[in-house]
Amino acid sequence: MTRLVISTSSFDTKNNPHIQYLIQKGMTVVGNPYKRKLTEEEIIELLNPDTVGLIAGVEPLTARVFAATKTLKVVSRCGTGLDSVDLKAAQQHNVTVFNTPVAPAQAVAELTLGLILAALRQICLTDRMLRDGKWPRMQGQLLAAQTVGIIGLGHIGQRVARLCQAFGAEVIAYDPYLKHPLQNVKLTTFDQLLSEADIVSLHLPYSADVYHLIDAGALSGMKPGAIVINAARGGLIDETALDEALNSGKLSAAALDAFEQEPYQGPLIKNDKVILSSHIGSLAREARQRMEIEAAENLLQGLIDSGLINDERK
Numbered sequence: 001m002t003r004l005v006i007s008t009s010s011f012d013t014k015n016n017p018h019i020q021y022l023i024q025k026g027m028t029v030v031g032n033p034y035k036r037k038l039t040e041e042e043i044i045e046l047l048n049p050d051t052v053g054l055i056a057g058v059e060p061l062t063a064r065v066f067a068a069t070k071t072l073k074v075v076s077r078c079g080t081g082l083d084s085v086d087l088k089a090a091q092q093h094n095v096t097v098f099n100t101p102v103a104p105a106q107a108v109a110e111l112t113l114g115l116i117l118a119a120l121r122q123i124c125l126t127d128r129m130l131r132d133g134k135w136p137r138m139q140g141q142l143l144a145a146q147t148v149g150i151i152g153l154g155h156i157g158q159r160v161a162r163l164c165q166a167f168g169a170e171v172i173a174y175d176p177y178l179k180h181p182l183q184n185v186k187l188t189t190f191d192q193l194l195s196e197a198d199i200v201s202l203h204l205p206y207s208a209d210v211y212h213l214i215d216a217g218a219l220s221g222m223k224p225g226a227i228v229i230n231a232a233r234g235g236l237i238d239e240t241a242l243d244e245a246l247n248s249g250k251l252s253a254a255a256l257d258a259f260e261q262e263p264y265q266g267p268l269i270k271n272d273k274v275i276l277s278s279h280i281g282s283l284a285r286e287a288r289q290r291m292e293i294e295a296a297e298n299l300l301q302g303l304i305d306s307g308l309i310n311d312e313r314k
Helices: 017-024 040-047 063-068 087-092 105-121 123-131 155-166 190-196 216-220 239-248 285-305
Strands: 003-006 028-030 051-056 074-077 096-098 147-151 170-174 185-187 199-202 226-230 251-256 274-276
Touching: 017 028, 017 285, 040 051, 040 063, 051 285, 063 087, 074 285, 087 096, 096 285, 105 123, 105 155, 105 199, 105 226, 105 251, 105 274, 105 285, 147 155, 147 190, 155 170, 170 190, 216 239, 239 251, 239 274
Parallel strands: 003 028, 003 051, 051 074, 074 096, 147 170, 147 199, 170 185, 199 226, 226 251, 251 274
Antiparallel strands: none
16 A cells, blocks of 8 residues: 655644645555654665655755655655755655755744844843742843844744834845845944844755855954854854863854754853753644644645645645
8 A cells, every 4th residue: 555654753743734645645654653853774764665645854864765666756844954865866766855944944943033033131040040049130132232133034033023123133044046125124244234233143954065054264263242143054163162162252142943963962051151952943742733724634635646646635
């Protein structure tokens, strides 16, 4: 019998009309038995035998995975990033790949705003100190008084820009691929953004070309006391260099929701100047529901286009 695999750690199949339609058409749905990110070996094992469609999480979909799964036709990523998918190998094995770039955008933007405010007002550190029996009275900063530099002005970056503008902040941006400038956002060069921004927020997809985009050199070019926010992808920041910049006082704070290795266990764990969250950017209930619906809809359409399913919904 033809199988569909859902490799995300959780997925609401019962309330997803597209998945229910595929079940009615005779498809067998297989979930992630580990309830965590899968390894290469685990996803290969899960996809065999006879799997034609995959709703993917962030597991590594490598050339080896595509070579090992002879029947796979459609991969529908539940989320934005495709850096975990070898797109060239997928094309070579005639596998169609989708993602859901719009669905999580508002959730990630709102988390970014929360991280910015928490860093400016030192909310997390104040909470920890109070629980230790202290009564800290630390002076924070206003978002309205900051220049926010956004690197990557796509679906998420544009939302972050509007949220920061609503607080009265000045917004500048660097995005060499931007086709339509955003109102009241000044476009700059990468180096100019680093030198002018009080807050640098990353909102670009990961690729080998931007590995450690924010490295020791980039950090040295930032304003003294600047804040770095990464709610995009791990690998964009050299985490060791970031730790050093925080310890030296070059940066006043940082907030990270994505890491080069996850779960994260690096030196930033012990740094009181950084706020850490466990890659929860898209994990807002409403956004997650929309992502799952869109991912399943993309999967269904891909199976229809490949001729594996007849669309009888009309």
